[in-house]
Amino acid sequence: MRGAFATALIELAAADPRILLLTGDLGFMVLEPFAERFPERFFNAGVAEQNMIGLATGLARSGFIPFVYSIATFASMRPYEFIRNGPILHRLPVRIVGVGAGFEYGHAGPSHHGLEDIGIMRVQPGLTLIAPADHRQTRTALQKTWDLPGPIYLSLGKDDRTIVPGLDGRFELGRADLVHDGTDVLMLATGAIASEAVAAADALARHGVACAVMVVASLNPAPTDDLLGVLERFSVALTVEAHYVVGGLGSLVSETIAEHGLRCRLVRCGARTAPDGRSGSNAALSRAHGLSRDALVRTVLAALATVTV
Amino acid sequence: MRPGPQTTLAPETRTDPAPALSARAIRRIVLEQAKRANVGHIGSALCVADILAALYGSILRMAHPADPKRDCFILSKGHAALALYAALFLKGWLSREALDTYCADASLLGVHPDHALPGVDFSTGSLGHGLPMGAGVALGARLQRSSRRIFVLVSDAECNEGSLWEAVMFAAHHRLANLVAIVDLNGQQALGRTDAILALPGLEGRWQAFGWDAHVVDGHDGAAIERTIAGLDTRSGPPHVLIARTVFGKGVSFMERRLEWHYLPMSEAQYRQALAEVCGNR
16 A cells, blocks of 8 residues: 555646655655655655654645655654644644554564554544555545545555455545445454455355455544444444554444444454564464454354344 | 623723834733733743744734735744733734633633634644744745745743754754744743753753754843844755743743742732833832
8 A cells, every 4th residue: 555655646746736745764665756756845854753743734834735654653653742733733734644554564563563543543533534445445545535625644554465355446535335245244344454354254155154344444534324324234243453442443333333322233353452572474463363364254153153133 | 701801900901002012012911911811821921022022023024914925933832822912912913802802711812822813823832843833834935935934932941842853953954044943041941940850051052063053142132132033044054043041920020030920820919010010110
C-alpha cells in the first residue's frame, strides 16, 4: 500500500500544487519518486514528529494540503496531542499517513507494532479515518478523499502485492464492502488483515460453513447503515483486525450492535495482551494473536458451536 | 449566563471609543477584564503588554484580519490571552461588547485564545505548539513567495518543551528568515522560578547554537523592540529570536515577580491599587 499511496499522490500532486509531502525521515524506496518529481514540495522534517504535525498545521492554515508520512506508531501516537490541537481543533486538511499498521513491522519489535492507531484516532471527532484492505483500495481511497476540507488519518499496510478478492479496489467514505457472501457467520475485517479473513472464509466453505466477509475501510465516518444491514442477518459475527480489540473495529461494531439493540453475538479477534517482548514475522505474530487464516477458522467453528440460533 | 458588569468598572470606560494602543492601555484592560470576570493569569498578561503594544502598535503589517498576506502573530504562551484580546480591541478588531464577554459562558474569549476569534490564527494554550505551527506558516509563505512575516511569542518555561526545539532546528535548517520568535524571559513558571525548576542559563547562546539570529532586548522597552525588529533581515538568512527580558506582573508593585499572580484573581482593594498604579493617577 505504500507504493500505491506514493504513486497516487504523485498523480494528485501533478494536478494540484497545494499538495505537499512531509516525512519524519522514513520512506526509503517509497517516497523518492515524489521527492524527485516535486523537490520543492517534499520536506524531510527529520526525526521530529511533533514539529512535523505542527508544520503541517501551519501549512494547511496557509492553504496547502500537507501529507505527513511515518510508521503508524510514530505518525499517530508520538504527536497525538499535536494532531488534536492542530488539524482536529483547527479543522484543517492535514493528511496523516501511518504506514505498517498491525504487525507489519513485526521483526522490528513491539515499539513498531501499530496496534492502537485506529483506536486513538477514532475518538477524534471530525477526523476521517481510513484503513484500506489492499493497495487498490488505498489508491481509490486517496483519490476520493484527498481534497476533503478536514483532517484525514490513513492507516496503511506495507504490502503492494496482496489483493483482497472481491473488493476490486472499491472504496466509499462511510460505506463498507461485502466481499464474500455467506449465511452462517459474518466476519468484519479492516486493514491488510482482511485478506486473511477472506482466506478463512474460503477454508470455512470446505468445512460446510458459509461465511460472509465485509471489509470496513471507512472507520470514521462509520459505515453504520452497511453494518446494520449485514449484522441483522447474522446471530454471530467476528471482527478481524491487526489491532488491539479495544478501540478499533471490535469496539466500533460492538457500539453499533449495542446502540441499535441487535441480537448478534460478537467475537473480537485481535491483540488482547500487552507485548511480551517477542518479535517475529507479520505472519508469525498474526498467528500468535489468532489472526491467521487457520486461527480464524478455529475461532469461527468454536463460536458457531456455542451459539444457539 | 455571564454575570453583569460589576460596579468596580467605571461606566465611562465601557462606552468611550477605544483609547490609543499602548502598553498602559493594554494593562488597564487586563486589570478591568480580569476583575470583572474574577479570574487570574494577570501576571502573564501584564508581563507581555509592552511586547504586544509594540507588535500591534507598529510592527505587524496587518490591515484586516482576513487578509491572507498580512503578518501572522501566534501567542504560543496562550495563558496571556487577555493581553492579546486587549490589543485586538485597541486595534479595533474586537468590539467592546465582545471584549466584555471575557471568560463568560459561550464566549470566544477564554483564558486561552481560540482561532474562532477573528484575528487569531491559531488556538494555543498547550505549550510547545506555537513555534512548530509558526514554522509551518513561515514555510508556506516562502512557498507562496509571500513577504508575510510570522511572529511567535513563547514563554521561557515553554523552552522546556522538546517540540519547541524541534521547530528551532527545522527553522534554522530551512533558513526561515521570515520567522521571528520572541521569548518572554520573565524567569517565572507555573510552580516557581525557572532557575529552580529547569534553569535556562545562556538562553541567547542556546538559540544561536541552533543557528538562529539572536538578540537580547528589554521586553518593557517598546521602542527597543521596534528598533530591533526593524533591523532584522526577514527576507533571507536565519530565523530570528528576541530574548525579551521582562518582569512577571510588570506595572503592579505587589504583583511583580510574585508567583500567586499566575493564578489568583484580585480583591477589590488589590484591583483599586493595581488600576491606580497602571493608570498612573495615584
